[in-house]
Amino acid sequence: MEKAEKIWINGKLINWDDAKVHVMAHAMNYGTGVFEGIRVYQTPKGSAVFRLREHMTRLLDGCRVMGIDPEIEGKIYGLEDMIDAVKATVKANKKVDYIKPCVFLSGERAGLNPIGVPVSFSITCIFMGPYLSGVSAEEGAKVMTSSWHRPDNLCGPAGAKVNGAYVTSCLAKREAVRQGADEAIMLNSTGHVAECTGENIFICKNGKIYTPQTSECILDGITRNSVIEIARDMGYDITETQITRTQLVSADEIWMTGTAAEVVPVTSVDGRTIGSGKTGETTKKVYKKFQEIVTGKDPKYERWLEYIN
Numbered sequence: 130m131e132k133a134e135k136i137w138i139n140g141k142l143i144n145w146d147d148a149k150v151h152v153m154a155h156a157m158n159y160g161t162g163v164f165e166g167i168r169v170y171q172t173p174k175g176s177a178v179f180r181l182r183e184h185m186t187r188l189l190d191g192c193r194v195m196g197i198d199p200e201i202e203g204k205i206y207g208l209e210d211m212i213d214a215v216k217a218t219v220k221a222n223k224k225v226d227y228i229k230p231c232v233f234l235s236g237e238r239a240g241l242n243p244i245g246v247p248v249s250f251s252i253t254c255i256f257m258g259p260y261l262s263g264v265s266a267e268e269g270a271k272v273m274t275s276s277w278h279r280p281d282n283l284c285g286p287a288g289a290k291v292n293g294a295y296v297t298s299c300l301a302k303r304e305a306v307r308q309g310a311d312e313a314i315m316l317n318s319t320g321h322v323a324e325c326t327g328e329n330i331f332i333c334k335n336g337k338i339y340t341p342q343t344s345e346c347i348l349d350g351i352t353r354n355s356v357i358e359i360a361r362d363m364g365y366d367i368t369e370t371q372i373t374r375t376q377l378v379s380a381d382e383i384w385m386t387g388t389a390a391e392v393v394p395v396t397s398v399d400g401r402t403i404g405s406g407k408t409g410e411t412t413k414k415v416y417k418k419f420q421e422i423v424t425g426k427d428p429k430y431e432r433w434l435e436y437i438n
């Protein structure tokens with residue numbers, strides 16, 4: 130990760146090193162925040178944020194479910210204010226490919242009661258490069274099934290990017306990396322395939338594509354939704370459904386989708402080879418189309434790009 134020059138916090142752009150919170154901040158101790166991860170791409174028309182509106186809508190939905198009012202120093206931030214703030218932050222930095230907005234309880238408070246704790250809103254830019262950096266486009270990723278389950282809707286809002294909920298993803302990721310895998314797949318409490326630590330999952334079998342439905346306690350990924358639309362437009366049959374481990378390991382192709390990871394092929398699950406053991410043709414086609422779209426080379430999907438200048 131390369132850090133950027135400026136971080137936006139509570140309406141001000143400040144130097145990276147000055148963006149600090151107190152150790153007694155409620156969010157620091159109890160994970161009471163909601164965040165987003167958003168990609169910025171270089172296009173022929175300059176820098177473009179991919180699906181900014183959808184990301185900020187999900188952030189606000191997450192705030193609503195957590196009961197966090199995005200009221201920062203007396204100003205209530207709505208969708209348009211947040212979009213403008215993100216654009217201003219990207220503009221203020223030189224080299225950005227990833228943005229992380231976060232609304233969190235920054236007030237110093239001992240005890241769990243979150244009511245009345247002051248809220249902060251930060252927007253951080255970085256240059257991330259490829260997220261799963263060790264994975265080659267041809268060889269694909271090795272994944273393992275985690276012993277940690279995807280928390281379900283009775284443990285918290287599974288469809289929101291709540292800071293504290295990511296401890297499970299961190300545990301699963303650590304387990305996977307320690308065992309030599311690139312990524313972990315988490316099952317849900319009914320034993321179905323849910324998603325990876327920071328990515329949704331797709332399988333392809335006999336030319337048809339399947340992905341876990343949102344009621345399977347997954348994050349309703351914005352890349353997932355984009356890939357569903359793109360693949361349907363390409364003529365593929367896609368079903369959102371329940372997926373078992375048997376269906377997963379007997380798939381012809383598997384790929385993951387996420388803002389950070391983008392579209393990443395999976396060629397091995399728990400030591401079992403998937404398909405030919407190399408990235409499959411459908412994965413390659415979907416990946417290629419996705420890359421064309423995000424880099425502004427397909428006018429049909431320009432509505433997904435929010436240009437900075």
Ligand SMILES: Cc1ncc(COP(=O)(O)O)c(C=O)c1O
Nearest residue numbers: 327328329348350351352387388
């Ligand atoms: C747990 C989890 N699942 C899936 C995703 C993919 O979602 P998106 O495509 O919106 O980045 C993410 C990343 O945000 C995630 O953290």
